[in-house]
Amino acid sequence: xxxxxxxxxxxxxxxxxxxxxxxxxxxxxxxxxxxxxxxxxxxxxxxxxxxxxxxxxxxxxxxxxxxxxxxxxxxxxxxx
Numbered sequence: 001x002x003x004x005x006x007x008x009x010x011x012x013x014x015x016x017x018x019x020x021x022x023x024x025x026x027x028x029x030x031x032x033x034x035x036x037x038x039x040x041x042x043x044x045x046x047x048x049x050x051x052x053x054x055x056x057x058x059x060x061x062x063x064x065x066x067x068x069x070x071x072x073x074x075x076x077x078x079x080x
Contacts, residue, residue: 006030006048010040010066011055020053037061037069044075052080 007029009020014035021031032049034040036058043049052070056063067080 004028004030005050006032008032008034008040008043008049008052010034010036010052010058010063012036012058013055016055037066040066049078052078054080 007024009017009024009031011017011020011033012035017033017035021033024031032043032047034043037060040052040054054063054066058066070076070078070080
């Protein structure tokens, strides 16, 4: 079985999340979605991902602070 790239989509808008996940799936990629930083961290803990698509304008903890957290963590080399 061939491995497909695993993409994490982080966006607070459910329509954008599902549209991106559907598009990525149609391109042969596996997509998992998160609505905020808490869900993003949980998704990263549950399974490895190859790329994060990160919304900058999230409510609460914004995308830039999440990016800083990623760069200071075990996921520092993860493409965003």
